[in-house]
């Protein structure tokens with residue numbers, strides 16, 4: 001399975017397929033070689049570390065403003081019709097991802113290898129939707145390893161085609177935007193940084209690193225924010241409590257990233273969403289280099305073990321009534337903006353998620369703004385729609401909510 005994709009990010013994805021479910025929370029030696037250290041440094045320096053996040057602040061504000069504008073337009077045009085939250089927010093997140101990776105949102109592009117022009121929607125499918133679906137696509141031979149010799153041509157061709165299209169598109173995007181860099185337009189992007197600072201990387205590696213930012217920015221933050229809005233739409237009391245907090249801190253001003261630290265209840269909603277709907281339910285396999293004793297277990301060297309985040313976050317011994325959505329369990333007036341690891345949602349250790357701060361900034365500001373400006377109620381029948389789909393715990397049925405402008 002690992003050979004279906006060959007990237008840092010898809011290593012993460014494909015590893016997750018070799019699932020070893022366990023009701024124990026296990027942590028062991030993770031694979032952490034020089035290449036991995038270097039690329040993690042690059043992504044933190046240019047995209048996800050605190051200084052880089054300051055540089056991309058304008059893009060995040062645009063994302064929230066654009067989403068809010070579209071919700072207002074929806075309320076004006078169709079006050080009684082449910083809004084499709086995902087359609088709007090997903091597209092704005094993709095725009096942010098493209099700006100961080102390439103310096104600009106891209107409306108369409110001609111791809112030589114495919115002999116066609118791809119629209120923004122098609123790019124989203126090739127770069128985000130298809131790889132997420134492909135990562136969990138089932139090859140029946142995985143269940144019967146002794147039948148591996150039987151060809152499964154249609155499956156292999158599907159995966160290869162997906163891979164080819166993604167590579168071709170990334171190549172086209174890089175070619176086009178490298179020209180802008182060469183013509184010395186002032187562009188603040190990961191592509192510029194990699195071309196200038198990471199000269200030892202191959203073209204393929206640059207494409208992989210850029211794609212990693214695009215897929216990761218577009219998916220998990222959407223999953224978290226959509227589940228939070230579902231829970232708040234379902235629980236008017238929790239929604240009111242959050243609204244009161246925002247009103248008392250912000251009054252008539254809009255909630256911003258600077259003000260987040262004055263909103264302990266908003267943080268509590270965020271953490272509780274990560275606990276109950278952990279977007280990445282399984283952390284990539286850890287490779288054990290040495291014989292190890294761990295939580296009373298003997299773990300021999302050369303084994304691979306998985307961490308079941310969902311299991312940890314829904315463990316009855318750790319959490320009272322784990323099925324309940326109850327932000328109170330995280331409510332702490334002294335809560336710290338950096339306190340992102342109250343749940344296991346971002347993994348842990350050297351391989352801990354590099355994008356946790358960005359995810360927190362976007363999800364909390366978005367949840368805060370959407371509650372500040374609208375009252376949310378689930379569309380009839382929506383409450384039962386709690387199924388998930390995919391490698392991350394994306395809502396199977398995109399959230400449908402009736403929203404009412406508060407002013």
Ligand code: HEM
Pocket residue numbers: 040043048212213214216217220221224278279280282283284345346347348349350351352353354355356358359
């Ligand atoms: C709520 C949102 C998110 C959740 C729950 C999440 C969760 C995770 C988890 C569980 C891991 C594996 C950690 C481990 O192995 O211990 C991971 C890795 C990673 N995440 Fe996130 N993530 C989120 C958002 C993001 C965003 C927005 C980005 C950036 C664009 C990002 C970039 C990464 C990267 C680069 C890694 C690999 C780190 C490494 O291998 O050292 N994540 N994430």
